[in-house]
Amino acid sequence: MFCSIWIGTLAAAAAYAVDPTMLPDPAxxxxxxxxxxxxRCMQCQNQSIADSPVGLASDLRAQVRDMLLAGKSDDDVRxxxxxxxxxxILFRPRLSARNAWLWLTPLVLLLIGAGxxxxxxxxxxRLVDQDIEPVDESERS
Amino acid sequence: MNKFxxxxxxxxxxxxxxxxxxxxxxEKSTIPSPLIGxxxxxxxxxxxxxxxxxxxxSDLRGRPYLLNVWGTWCVQCRAEHAMLLEVQASKLAPLxxxxxxxxxxxxxxxxxxxxxxxxxVLVDRDGRTAIDWGVYGAPETxxxxxxxxxxxxxxxxxxxEVWAREFIPRLKP
Numbered sequence: 427m428f429c430s431i432w433i434g435t436l437a438a439a440a441a442y443a444v445d446p447t448m449l450p451d452p453a454x455x456x457x458x459x460x461x462x463x464x465x466r467c468m469q470c471q472n473q474s475i476a477d478s479p480v481g482l483a484s485d486l487r488a489q490v491r492d493m494l495l496a497g498k499s500d501d502d503v504r505x506x507x508x509x510x511x512x513x514x515i516l517f518r519p520r521l522s523a524r525n526a527w528l529w530l531t532p533l534v535l536l537l538i539g540a541g542x543x544x545x546x547x548x549x550x551x552r553l554v555d556q557d558i559e560p561v562d563e564s565e566r567s
Numbered sequence: 568m569n570k571f572x573x574x575x576x577x578x579x580x581x582x583x584x585x586x587x588x589x590x591x592x593x594e595k596s597t598i599p600s601p602l603i604g605x606x607x608x609x610x611x612x613x614x615x616x617x618x619x620x621x622x623x624x625s626d627l628r629g630r631p632y633l634l635n636v637w638g639t640w641c642v643q644c645r646a647e648h649a650m651l652l653e654v655q656a657s658k659l660a661p662l663x664x665x666x667x668x669x670x671x672x673x674x675x676x677x678x679x680x681x682x683x684x685x686x687x688v689l690v691d692r693d694g695r696t697a698i699d700w701g702v703y704g705a706p707e708t709x710x711x712x713x714x715x716x717x718x719x720x721x722x723x724x725x726x727x728e729v730w731a732r733e734f735i736p737r738l739k740p
Contacts, residue, residue, distance in 0.1 A: 468703030
């Protein structure tokens with residue numbers, strides 16, 4: 427019973443898959459699939475072009491397909507898209523001079539945190555040192 | 568005293584950064600085009616009214632022009648149509664229409680019924696030229712300088728306000 431529902435769901439998913447494109451070469455198909463999943467659909471911004479049913483997404487998929495069939499590299503395809511739509515089209519933005527600070531901020535914060543931790547630990551160590559010094563006889567009363 | 572200064576300063580800095588972000592967010596809702604300041608993408612497209620006439624981007628060099636991306640399927644294009652007629656009447660620059668992924672007969676019927684604001688309408692049936700221009704939603708209006716450089720792009724229906732604020736100053740230096 428559950429099994430048949432599950433199979434039914436799978437069949438429906440296959441039937442309604444947004445992108446039926448099949449490239450002749452499995453390696454090319456894998457690259458095509460990876461690329462279309464990392465390019466943003468500019469109309470429906472939180473979907474990749476692989477998952478979006480809108481017209482522009484299918485045009486961009488056709489563009490990716492044609493470029494791969496013409497022997498272009500993955501980076502050629504990414505550069506082509508970025509030149510037209512900007513970095514925003516990449517779901518995984520690349521490191522550049524403009525966004526370097528964004529990439530480096532976590533590292534800087536980590537260093538600040540580590541510095542603070544070291545300072546606090548050292549202070550605590552000194553407090554413990556002071557604590558275990560034998561009490562001066564004269565202070566006893 | 569000193570103990571509170573650092574967190575307070577940090578908080579003030581964060582507040583300023585966030586305030587700038589919030590203030591700028593309305594304009595950030597449209598994605599900036601990487602084309603601004605770069606040469607307009609080349610094209611060679613058939614004219615809608617005369618299928619035998621091919622218009623090339625190089626034919627348009629020598630004076631500024633406007634490129635308006637539209638389609639009869641686009642609701643906002645209907646909304647901006649009256650404004651486009653005003654733009655045409657102003658005679659400030661030729662208005663080139665890019666009929667994006669549309670049917671020729673429907674496009675012609677639309678122009679006959681609502682009036683034709685365009686000097687030339689180019690047909691981009693497969694959407695390749697629109698991709699070259701980084702178009703992601705009609706209507707979009709580009710301003711291209713006499714030297715063939717894209718100087719401005721407006722996404723969404725053109726309004727009188729946007730026309731007066733962004734286009735006219737760039738057309739009348």
